[in-house]
Amino acid sequence: MSSLPRFTVATASAPGLAEIAASLPLSLAPAEGAPQIAAVDGSPGWARRAGETLAAGALAVVLGPPATHDDGGRLPDEAAGRTVIAWDYASNPGVLAAAEAAAALRGRAVLAECRVTVPRADLVDAALLDALTACGRVFGASGPVEALHSGPAGLHCAGHLSGGAPLSLTLVVTAAGPAGLSLRLLTDDGGLTARVPSAATAAPAEVRVVGPDGERLLPTLWETSRRASWRRAIAIAAGGPASGDVAEFHRTASLAPPPAGGGSSA
Numbered sequence: 001m002s003s004l005p006r007f008t009v010a011t012a013s014a015p016g017l018a019e020i021a022a023s024l025p026l027s028l029a030p031a032e033g034a035p036q037i038a039a040v041d042g043s044p045g046w047a048r049r050a051g052e053t054l055a056a057g058a059l060a061v062v063l064g065p066p067a068t069h070d071d072g073g074r075l076p077d078e079a080a081g082r083t084v085i086a087w088d089y090a091s092n093p094g095v096l097a098a099a100e101a102a103a104a105l106r107g108r109a110v111l112a113e114c115r116v117t118v119p120r121a122d123l124v125d126a127a128l129l130d131a132l133t134a135c136g137r138v139f140g141a142s143g144p145v146e147a148l149h150s151g152p153a154g155l156h157c158a159g160h161l162s163g164g165a166p167l168s169l170t171l172v173v174t175a176a177g178p179a180g181l182s183l184r185l186l187t188d189d190g191g192l193t194a195r196v197p198s199a200a201t202a203a204p205a206e207v208r209v210v211g212p213d214g215e216r217l218l219p220t221l222w223e224t225s226r227r228a229s230w231r232r233a234i235a236i237a238a239g240g241p242a243s244g245d246v247a248e249f250h251r252t253a254s255l256a257p258p259p260a261g262g263g264s265s266a
Contacts, residue, residue, distance in 0.1 A: 014039035042066035059237035081242030086229035089181040090133035094205020098194040109165040147257040
């Protein structure tokens with residue numbers, strides 16, 4: 001039986017990567033030289049840094065949540081296909097489960113809601129793109145969202161899904177409870193709810209579907225969004241399907257309002 005490919009990573013290059021590598025011992029190993037799968041920060045200039053990392057020999061890149069307005073240009077298609085965006089919430093396996101269940105409900109949607117709780121105001125802008133990405137994956141296509149209110153306590157936006165149902169998106173700044181994302185899609189006779197925990201915990205997401213026959217709790221993986229992102233990068237490095245994350249990011253960023261003023265970083 002052939003052995004599984006094992007790729008090197010620089011475990012000090014990203015928060016929690018040492019623990020992720022330890023949890024995937026058949027796939028990841030600490031790098032002695034340049035890593036084969038590299039972590040790249042998502043602050044402005046990320047496209048240039050990711051491109052340089054791949055040009056230097058990396059087989060795949062795991063990109064931290066990217067800045068909305070980037071000054072580093074765009075990645076070529078081949079490099080973009082080897083780049084996985086490690087969203088704190090949208091990358092959670094529970095979002096994939098919710099998206100699959102919501103596919104049959106979108107055509108009858110009457111309301112879509114998303115709420116994200118973050119502990120600090122400087123996290124709002126990154127969380128907005130994360131939330132919009134999760135909304136796109138679960139609710140389907142939508143138009144641009146408009147910021148109705150923003151300030152130190154958070155941000156509230158409104159828009160519409162492609163089918164016309166209203167979309168409400170709220171980011172709340174508070175340390176009174178755990179960080180997390182909640183999604184709700186209502187139809188004329190039921191709907192779907194999803195609760196996704198912080199990327200810092202391995203607690204599973206909860207996805208429930210309600211219909212005339214009652215409520216079902218869907219099975220979800222007990223896995224962090226970060227670990228799920230690195231598993232995807234491993235698959236790409238091993239020759240698996242290319243990533244569409246960067247193209248999705250640019251589509252999603254075009255829907256976002258300008259960066260929040262009082263409650264977020266410039």
